Amino acid sequence: MANDPQVNVQVGRLLRANTRACVAGCLPSQNFPPFGSLVSIDLGQEISAYGLVSDIHIDDDGLVRQLVTTPNISETVIQDNRVNRNVPVELSVLFVGHRSAGVISHRLPPRPPLSLDRVRACGEGDVCAFTSAGSLGYLRFILEAQDLPAADLLAAHLLQAGRAQRDHGDEQWFARAIDKVITQLRDDYVRLMPVLEALADVQRELGI
Template identity: 50%
Template sequence: MSEIEIGRLLRSGTTGFVVGCKVNQLNAPSFGAMVRVPLEAQYQVYGVIYDIHIEDDGLVRQLITAQDVPEEVLKDNRENRNVPVEIGVLALGYEQGGRIFHLLPPRPPLSLDAIFLCSSGEVAHFTGEGRFGYFRHILRDRDKPIEELLAAHLYQARAAQVDAGNEAWYQMAVGELITLMRDDYQGLIKTLSAVSEI
């Protein structure tokens, strides 16, 4: 299990949650990366990062008016200051009793629960289970940049699956996406264009 903690939960709902973290924790999570929130023994929620949001504040706005910002000041702002970095996570499923479910989690994580980045093995385990049921959750929300999210996710999950020896996963995943999206020509072409860049 990976122990890269990326932050703690700020707020959550059934379909997803928002994680807060410090800027210096931000080198670990990336858009499209999978995370997990262990909640209790044998139960953890899985999700995918769909948004990383760095809020500004008065000081930051003020600093950008300066001509030069010394390196120490940059680091101070990024590493010391309580600048809110919000990571939006879309719930993809959960694991209970060692079994993966591509269903929305029965209980969302609670405030200040620690969020961990999934290891390659965990990504392969989650994405290789079942028949890509978790794509549903991503495709549901058309307000989000799902084309980019899918491309980023496929890129990372493919690497994990290849590590796990499942070379065919990627083709099957893209195939499933096409099946799910083929009634939405525009959306599908946009998604494939994004995927073709990975």
């Protein structure tokens, strides 16, 4: 992981949190992680929380409200608003596990992070390590989450993780993940079928 170029890329700092989720703030100019990607937050004492970007929220401010109806806004003004804006882009993060003393667990972190803790994007190595640990139990957090587009969040995550696993030589991981999703949702036909249809697109994209 130390050689992974994407490890420890800070993408923002924590705004607020609870035991199940948190919200981080970042500038639009920062290369913030895409929807569904895995992030980690160092909680101290050798504990890190893992979560998935479950929502990206861009709030307006007073200046934007004025500018939005102005005709012919110059590119300089747009860039200035984006780089120097006062209201940050909010990344909602759904916790899906944690690492404690080097051991990855697919349970919620023991405590939420504190405000202004650094939120970092996970590199492929970290993604592989987290998604290979255990038996994919963390998928339940996605499937059980309320008020989230579970199918799309899952699809986005499995695309990232499936690609990472494939590139690291495990082409069966994606099938195992699907199997797990079916196990979790098979008693709910109405929910499962749209999820699988979304995952069918991912499979095509992964080419496996």
